[in-house]
Amino acid sequence: MQNLTIKGLATEASVGVETVRYYQRRGLLDVPPSAGGIRRYGDQDIARLRFIRRAQAAGFTLAEIGELLRLDSGTDRERAHAIASIRIDALDVRIAELIDVRTSLARLAVECESGRDGPCPIIESFV
Secondary structure: OOOEOHHHHHHHOOOOHHHHHHHHHOOOOOOOOEEOOEEOEOHHHHHHHHHHHHHHHOOOOHHHHHHHHHOOOOOOHHHHHHHHHHHHHHHHHHHHHHHHHHHHHHHHHHHHHHOOOOOOHHHHHOO
């Protein structure tokens, strides 16, 4: 069992102290009671903070993460699946958008390299 200060917690999870405080304000992390003016964090806090960060990296919003954290892992599988399905659909849309952007940029790069006269099509496309 860890006995960390907020700075130690932040370091263990590779985030800043202000990130920890922000998640506490959002209700995603508990604020432990103060003992002698210092709050102490344990292994559960580290695991929860790492979960939040991994869920964000997967594209979940903080509201969705909060809902996932409130679900009971043994009884709310259907709702967790629904939340994940919504996120997968949103990721698929974003991936399609990125593929379109990449295709357009690759075409502009070829045009830029092959053309010698006039303005660069890459620069012109963003004006």
